[in-house]
Amino acid sequence: MFTKLLIITGTLIAAMLSACAGSDATDRGVALQRAETAGLSERTLPAGRFVLHGRLRAAPTGAPILAVFLEGDGVAWIDRATPSRDPTPRRPIALALAARSEMPAVAYVARPCQWVTGDDRRGCDARWWTTHRLAAEAIEAANEAIDALKREAGARSLLLVGHSGGGGLAALVAARRSDVAGLITVAGVTDLGAWTALHRVSAMPDSLDPAAARAGWEGVPQIHFLGEDDTVVPPDAAATWSGPSVVVPGTGHLDGWAARWPALEQRALESLGLDLPPPNGSTETFESPRT
Numbered sequence: 001m002f003t004k005l006l007i008i009t010g011t012l013i014a015a016m017l018s019a020c021a022g023s024d025a026t027d028r029g030v031a032l033q034r035a036e037t038a039g040l041s042e043r044t045l046p047a048g049r050f051v052l053h054g055r056l057r058a059a060p061t062g063a064p065i066l067a068v069f070l071e072g073d074g075v076a077w078i079d080r081a082t083p084s085r086d087p088t089p090r091r092p093i094a095l096a097l098a099a100r101s102e103m104p105a106v107a108y109v110a111r112p113c114q115w116v117t118g119d120d121r122r123g124c125d126a127r128w129w130t131t132h133r134l135a136a137e138a139i140e141a142a143n144e145a146i147d148a149l150k151r152e153a154g155a156r157s158l159l160l161v162g163h164s165g166g167g168g169l170a171a172l173v174a175a176r177r178s179d180v181a182g183l184i185t186v187a188g189v190t191d192l193g194a195w196t197a198l199h200r201v202s203a204m205p206d207s208l209d210p211a212a213a214r215a216g217w218e219g220v221p222q223i224h225f226l227g228e229d230d231t232v233v234p235p236d237a238a239a240t241w242s243g244p245s246v247v248v249p250g251t252g253h254l255d256g257w258a259a260r261w262p263a264l265e266q267r268a269l270e271s272l273g274l275d276l277p278p279p280n281g282s283t284e285t286f287e288s289p290r291t
Helices: 012-018 028-037 093-100 136-153 165-175 192-199 210-217 257-272
Strands: 005-007 041-047 050-057 065-070 077-079 106-109 157-163 180-186 222-227 245-248
Touching: 028 093, 041 136, 050 136, 065 093, 065 136, 065 165, 093 106, 093 157, 093 180, 093 257, 106 136, 136 165, 157 165, 165 180, 165 210, 180 257, 192 210, 222 257, 245 257
Parallel strands: 005 245, 065 106, 065 157, 157 180, 180 222, 222 245
Antiparallel strands: 041 050, 050 106
């Protein structure tokens, strides 16, 4: 089980293989509308062999830390044998969290081939959201996109937040950078080998396993949120980390996160020792660590 455990008060195959096909009853159109309302303006980010969809809300006078939200794997498979033609998540959780974030500067980075159309889909084939979803090319593309957003925001360091497979991506990005002030995963898949074995699906030898790169991101201040009702990344089967693991009641792999995010974000910033944005008056409470 977990070395540090906190409790916060306040069809399966399709979900497992897609790894992030839904969130808080927020579909694609609603998620985009909420992102725009939150000031997250669209960015087109050339990144290696891909063009990534991104969004940015920069602080008017700049901010020392840019919070970057990394999307999950999206709709990777239709069924066990049929890859999706479009990996864009049906209900994107990372985008919903970015829209609810109270950090002064916020960015969102989609995974390869999500949200893009026309010529921006160049190089897109199903391997990039199935067997190669965490391949070196995908990690480098995320790094390039983050570099561009960081420059535009005028930030000095990063807070990386990843949902589901985006949690694994966030860990792999953190392992390659020296400017990461904090790492937050939300229902994150950070041990790819253990996750595929748990669900008895094919291994992904063409993807990098965050667990194998753990030495690179282990020293980064981190916190990991897990859903009490999550059947995709079950709390009792999740990896152990050098930072605390927080089991959140009433949340699954896809549901409940956005509504709770302002309080969870505050809790994470406190745990990471980062400066807090102005409070929003949340009254949600947190229990002490338990053994």
